[in-house]
Amino acid sequence: MGEVTIQQVATEAGVSPSTVSNLLNGRNHRMLPETRQRIETAIDKLGYRPNRAARQLRTGRTSTIGLVVPSVGNPFWGALARHIESAALAEGYHVLLCNSERDPRRERDYIDELWADGVHGVVLCSSLPSLEHVMPLVERGLQLVAFDRTSQAGDPASLVSISVDNAVGSQLATQHLTDLGHRRLAYVSGALASVNRKERYRGFVAGLEQAGLDPAEALRAPTGSGADDFGDVEASELGRAAAAELVALDEPPTAIVAINDMCALGVCRGLRDGGLEVGKDVSVVGFDDIVLADLYAPTLTTVRQPMREMAAAAFSQLRSRLDDPGPSQGQSLLFRPELIVRESTAPPP
């Protein structure tokens, strides 16, 4: 019941293991068609599959990449995982899934382990403003593609960043609201601890200013330290709590920009709890365009990230760097967001 080895294939085909190996690795340009034929027959007959551990031990290469996301339980990250995996599969790569739960320590431990496993390429979806905790490995040759996080000053020089243009997206959303006539806007997000959150907020402020509104007067929720306590899975909880706060105000906002779709759905839920009708009493706009945005009642106006393309780019960047691990130039790919107008936004009542 032992596995078939390259040795057995060689014996069966009447050649040496190295010849089989040569064929396997595409070094068959000057191989006799007959030899080649014999080997292929033997492989088929024996059902031979190369042992990856052995191959990896020898070459130091793996065709496995790591994917670190906050949580695949969140539909947004789930969708990313699906697309990354699909792009990887098409090139014969496998994906090791890591849920950081937005815990920096877990994130670091994971990357350490991936490295120890021989995984030299990782798509990292980190909320952390600094990537210092992974620098040692990057210096040792770890290839990193940051997803949903634009490059920062202290980042490793070779870092590739794939992200939607968050500021533009948020500004688009905000502008849509002010165009509809809204003057009293609120912004809902957790603590602006991560790069992309900051950028999205910046877009919100820019949108306000463009409409001649004073950002200082815009509402923010949830207030207080509570904002820090919400992780990624609970984005909807956060939105719901924030909406409750907002509804209780003397002068509630007529429009709300949420940090992302899950949060926006929570906001909608909280608004309903407070007896308000979304898309009528209050407008809500999200960010991401997850599948559920178009399913919700009312359907959610949101900013779409071109996920499939972004995922494909993330993988192909990683792959090309894995193939040529020389010291390479870092770069940022910023994708263009698109405003998708649906039912959750309307002129103020």
Place this chain on the structure above:
Amino acid sequence: MGEVTIQQVATEAGVSPSTVSNLLNGRNHRMLPETRQRIETAIDKLGYRPNRAARQLRTGRTSTIGLVVPSVGNPFWGALARHIESAALAEGYHVLLCNSERDPRRERDYIDELWADGVHGVVLCSSLPSLEHVMPLVERGLQLVAFDRTSQAGDPASLVSISVDNAVGSQLATQHLTDLGHRRLAYVSGALASVNRKERYRGFVAGLEQAGLDPAEALRAPTGSGADDFGDVEASELGRAAAAELVALDEPPTAIVAINDMCALGVCRGLRDGGLEVGKDVSVVGFDDIVLADLYAPTLTTVRQPMREMAAAAFSQLRSRLDDPGPSQGQSLLFRPELIVRESTAPPP
């Protein structure tokens, strides 16, 4: 920049590699505390991490398991992946993610590759009624835990199945509807091609009969061959299309049982398209209790699967079989579903 090897650690600590290995593998009961100390110091100093490829090549074991799901883009599978990964991580295992996209061929290819990678344990979320395509590997020693699919007659003897009691769950849902006074029910699902779909439908029928209704008179949607064309990601699309059909009927149903939550959300969407109000004109009940069920408007009545427990069970079953790969008895674990009543169900108008 080469990696630190066990040899270097040994040299540094002034011992032999085997002694280091012994410590690493917990064979340190009768080791001099001093030796142990020296080794640990050396490990820390050098930042040593064992090379898994080498270890795997030597022992034939991996601490990686495979997880094959239809698509992590679907929140239900995303949640499962998160929980499985979390259970695995707690025991030092890693999870290789595989999206089958409900393609039997992809499913098989994946499992073949996992096996070739030295992965001997797989949690398989297959919709397929037959597991014949993976039998050869099971016979070679592949440990398989089927998730969301109860054991079938032709299954491998050693198979472990983890599933919610689908029939009971569906019956609970149906009964809830008939208790509310509904007489004209519809069932929405794709083709009953998979084991769990069949079971859920059986529960629906049982619920009807228990209420003295004739299952033959119950509606089913979508009708026609269209039902086959929907995969997993598009469950919501299917629900929406089905609702459109149902709404167009002379006598539309007053209550709808959907195969799962994503489908139910699609149904709600379709109902709204048709101008009907969910939870008032029509009642809808789903299955799974994904996070969004409680976020939706109206909140969705559904049947909860105890995901975390089920995921933990799946992993621990797999693990124990991996640890003792002797020919083991197959078994089925059927978890108790729970009806969660929310706003989407009410007495008929």
Place this chain on the structure above:
DNA sequence: ATGAAAGCGCTAACAC
């Protein structure tokens, strides 16, 4: 155009 040989880093008998 093919083969022989060495060794990747680790573990597990078996010595001592």
Place this chain on the structure above:
DNA sequence: GTGTTAGCGCTTTCAT
């Protein structure tokens, strides 16, 4: 209690 030794299956010079 610790060291010696012999590979696990594969790739890759270097010969031929």
